[in-house]
Amino acid sequence: MISTSALKVLYQLKDAGYQAFLVGGCVRDIVIGMEPKDFDVATNASPEEVRRLFRNCRLIGRRFRLAHVRFGHQIVEVATFRAAGDPIVPDADEPDDTDDEPAPEPPDDDRVHDDTGRLLRDNRYGTVDQDVWRRDFTCNALYYNIEDYSIWDYVGGVADVKSRTLRLIGDPETRYREDPVRMLRAIRFQAKLGFTIHEGTREPIKRLAMLLEQIPPARLLDEFQKLFLAGFGQRAFELLMEHGLLEQLFPATAAWLAEDPDGMAARLIRAGLANTDQRVQEDRPVTPMFLFAVLLFGPISAAAQRRFEAGSQAGQAIAEAAEEVVAEQNRRIGIPKRFSIPMREILALQPRFHRREGRRALAFISHPRFRAAYDFLVLRAEAGGEDPQIARWWTELQELPQEEQETRVGADKSHSGQPAGTGGRRRRRGGRGRRAPKTES
Numbered sequence: 001m002i003s004t005s006a007l008k009v010l011y012q013l014k015d016a017g018y019q020a021f022l023v024g025g026c027v028r029d030i031v032i033g034m035e036p037k038d039f040d041v042a043t044n045a046s047p048e049e050v051r052r053l054f055r056n057c058r059l060i061g062r063r064f065r066l067a068h069v070r071f072g073h074q075i076v077e078v079a080t081f082r083a084a085g086d087p088i089v090p091d092a093d094e095p096d097d098t099d100d101e102p103a104p105e106p107p108d109d110d111r112v113h114d115d116t117g118r119l120l121r122d123n124r125y126g127t128v129d130q131d132v133w134r135r136d137f138t139c140n141a142l143y144y145n146i147e148d149y150s151i152w153d154y155v156g157g158v159a160d161v162k163s164r165t166l167r168l169i170g171d172p173e174t175r176y177r178e179d180p181v182r183m184l185r186a187i188r189f190q191a192k193l194g195f196t197i198h199e200g201t202r203e204p205i206k207r208l209a210m211l212l213e214q215i216p217p218a219r220l221l222d223e224f225q226k227l228f229l230a231g232f233g234q235r236a237f238e239l240l241m242e243h244g245l246l247e248q249l250f251p252a253t254a255a256w257l258a259e260d261p262d263g264m265a266a267r268l269i270r271a272g273l274a275n276t277d278q279r280v281q282e283d284r285p286v287t288p289m290f291l292f293a294v295l296l297f298g299p300i301s302a303a304a305q306r307r308f309e310a311g312s313q314a315g316q317a318i319a320e321a322a323e324e325v326v327a328e329q330n331r332r333i334g335i336p337k338r339f340s341i342p343m344r345e346i347l348a349l350q351p352r353f354h355r356r357e358g359r360r361a362l363a364f365i366s367h368p369r370f371r372a373a374y375d376f377l378v379l380r381a382e383a384g385g386e387d388p389q390i391a392r393w394w395t396e397l398q399e400l401p402q403e404e405q406e407t408r409v410g411a412d413k414s415h416s417g418q419p420a421g422t423g424g425r426r427r428r429r430g431g432r433g434r435r436a437p438k439t440e441s
């Protein structure tokens with residue numbers, strides 16, 4: 001189960017006289033018989049020594065230097081042993097390319113905590129029996145030694161993997177304070193691996209959940225994607241709610257769900273997550289954009305309703321409400337514009353599905369966002385948030401041959417005076433509401 005790229009890195013390090021271990025999730029996955037998705041290597045070679053050894057290597061991270069050795073699309077991450085407890089991953093908001101920077105010398109005492117105990121910096125190199133203590137869970141702290149094919153286990157990790165237990169190394173509260181993202185990691189591994197969180201590791205989560213406020217939105221976006229786009233999003237969502245973590249990641253959504261736990265928005269979220277999980281199983285592409293739409297739909301439609309009642313046109317009310325909710329959401333999870341812009345668009349297009357006659361209905365099918373907007377409509381219908389007949393009508397329309405499509409919408413009879421192109425152009429501007437549509441049912 002070890003990829004050839006990972007083996008090459010391990011043997012090249014070993015042949016150059018360094019220690020080289022596979023470490024972390026890949027060893028854990030192999031022990032339980034799961035195919036690892038990526039490989040991490042730990043070594044006593046410094047990042048600069050690693051770089052000298054591999055042509056296809058670059059160093060990343062400023063405060064925390066790591067070597068990335070690239071083989072085609074595969075990257076093997078090589079980390080030098082560190083001395084003590086550390087977030088291990090470079091900060092998500094750190095520039096990813098610092099290859100030309102001079103290497104910082106590991107200072108004598110470079111460990112910095114903030115006043116809540118969060119570990120801000122650690123740049124001391126160490127040995128394998130020091131490195132192990134800074135890892136998060138015992139199951140993630142196994143070292144596979146290429147030298148004699150043994151697993152080095154300082155923390156009872158093999159036993160925990162075998163009994164499927166997630167247990168933080170050391171004092172759980174201290175470890176969560178050092179890096180609150182470990183709470184999300186616990187949920188992720190529970191959802192992904194079906195492990196049980198050990199009592200001592202589980203108990204502090206609710207109490208310390210608010211520490212996630214300190215985490216940069218870019219790092220939370222990373223975690224969000226790992227939680228929701230890897231095929232176990234439904235389970236992750238239920239677990240986040242159960243542990244009081246959803247309100248940290250999606251405050252508006254959590255508040256909304258608290259009021260109406262079995263309502264339409266909750267059903268929409270579950271249907272959306274099930275749909276995404278299914279697509280991952282089938283190796284079809286998935287986008288966070290769609291999940292943001294699903295997760296934020298409740299708060300956005302409430303805000304849109306207020307605007308609509310105050311007289312705004314439906315599409316515009318939704319677009320503005322989405323902007324407001326996304327701005328608030330960005331303080332927690334930074335939603336990049338490449339996701340938030342199309343998300344707003346597919347939400348604002350929803351009222352268009354009510355217009356089912358004329359050439360404009362037909363032209364809608366070739367709108368660049370039609371497919372995504374339609375998928376969202378189907379999900380809303382499934383969740384009971386839209387008349388299922390409307391979704392069915394659009395499904396059938398797409399399946400008809402073109403002449404029959406025209407008959408269905410009656411487009412062949414109407415629109416005597418209007419050139420075909422203008423409908424299209426006006427439609428694209430419609431979202432911004434410059435011109436109120438004449439018929440909106």
Ligand code: ATP
Pocket residue numbers: 023024025026037038040086087088089134135136137140141179181182
């Ligand atoms: P996955 O299967 O999702 O890749 P993983 O365990 O490999 O899971 P990574 O995020 O790839 O997780 O991290 C690799 C290893 O680095 C972990 O197994 C763990 O030993 C260590 N690690 C990662 N993040 C942290 C953290 N926040 N705190 C402590 N150790 C961490």
Ligand code: MG
Pocket residue numbers: 024025026038039040
């Ligand atoms: Mg990994």
